Amino acid sequence: MKKKNNIVLIGFMGVGKGATARALRDELNLFNLDCDDMIESAYNMKIKNIFKEFGEKKFRQMEQNLAKYLEKSVNNSIISTGGGFYKVKNLKNIGTIIYLKSSFEGIMDRIKQSPNANKKIEKRPLLKDIQKAKELHKKRDKEYKKVADIIIDVENKKIKNIIKEINKELKKDKS
Template sequence: MRQTYKNIILIGFMGVGKGSVARVLARKMGVFAIDGDDLIESFANKKIKKIFEEDGEAEFRKIEKNLAKFLEKSVNGVVISTGGGFYKVKNLNKIGTVIYLKSNFDKIIERIKAAPNADKKLAKRPLLSDLNRAKALHKERDEAYAKKADLIINVEDKTPQQVAAKIVKLLNRKHLKG
C-alpha cells in the first residue's frame, strides 16, 4: 500500500499494543514506525518512569506537548505509536490520521500479563501501579479517545498482524471515499 496520509497515529490505553501494531503496520505499508515514548525518553535522557518519579507528570506532559509540535512540523509518512495520554495534545489531528486501538481494561491487563516480559511491561508503566486507579483512568479516557479518532479498531483477542490488516483495509476504504 502506498502511503497516502501525512502520518498514522495510534492512540489508546497503555498496554493495548500500540507499539506492536505500529511495527507490523509500518512494515505492511513500507514506512517507518516511531514510538513517541522512545522519543520522549531520548529527549529527557531518562526512562518515562524516572521522569514521573523525579520531575512529575506535569513535566512529562510538557515534553509530550513539545513532541507533538515536532511531529506536526517535521515528521511525514510514518506510523506513530503514542503514550496513553498523548491524545490530549491540541494538535493531534494535524499530525495525521488518528486510530484508536480499543480494548476493555481487563483484556489489556490479560495481554500484558501473558507477555514473556510481563513484569517489565507492568513496571515501566507508572500509571498501572494501582490497578483500581488505572481502571478508572481507562474508563475516563475511553470516550475521549473515541472523540479524537478518525478510526476505531477493537483489538481484543486479535494479533498485531490482524489489527494491522484491518487498519490497512479501513484506510483504503476511507481513501477511496475521499
C-alpha cells in the same frame, strides 16, 4: 494546516500500540516512531523516572513539545503514542488518528501473557494502582473515541488481523 500523511496510534497503555506500529511499518513500508522512546532519548531518562522526578504535568509538556515537532517535521510515518498523548492540542494535524480499543481486562491479560510482563507493568507508572488505572481506562475510552478518525477493536485479535482491519479502514478513509 493540512493534515499530515502519518498514522497516529492512540490507546490505553499496554494495548499494543508499539507492536501494531512495528507490524504496520513492515506492511506499509513506512518509518515507525515511538513517542515514549523519543522522549526518553531527548531527556536521557526513562518515562517512569521523568514521572518520579518531574511529575506528570512536566511529562505532558514534553509530549506537547514532541507533538509540535511531529506536526512540523514528520510525514509518511507510523507514530505510536503514550496512553495520554491523545490530549496534545495539535493531535489532528499530525495525521490519521487510529484508536486501538480493548477492555481494561483485555489489556491486563495481554500484558500478563507477554514474556516480560513484570517489566511492562513496572515501566507504566499509572498501572501501580489497578483500581485507579481501571477508572482512568474508562474515562480515556470516551476521550479516545472523540479524537479518533478510526477505531479498531484489538481485543483477543492476532496482530495480522489487526493490520488487515487497519488497512481496510485506511483505504475507506482515503476514498
